[in-house]
Amino acid sequence: MAVAKIIELVGESNKGWEDAVQRAVADAAKTVENITGVEVCNMTANIDHGRISEYKVNVKVAFGVLDR
Numbered sequence: 001m002a003v004a005k006i007i008e009l010v011g012e013s014n015k016g017w018e019d020a021v022q023r024a025v026a027d028a029a030k031t032v033e034n035i036t037g038v039e040v041c042n043m044t045a046n047i048d049h050g051r052i053s054e055y056k057v058n059v060k061v062a063f064g065v066l067d068r
Helices: 017-029
Strands: 004-013 035-048 051-064
Touching: 004 017, 017 035, 017 051
Parallel strands: none
Antiparallel strands: 004 051, 035 051
């Protein structure tokens, strides 16, 4: 792999930040080939009645550009 491309995504989960990252990567993998890494850039959450109701992560997903 000589060239990599990076896309930024937002993952969401009601279970936790790690699950939000896993969901973002799994959803990206449905349409993006050759994913090689992920960087977590930001973590936030929505609060409902004093409790976290939804976890959110901003991630950068790297993948190799294929030589064709």
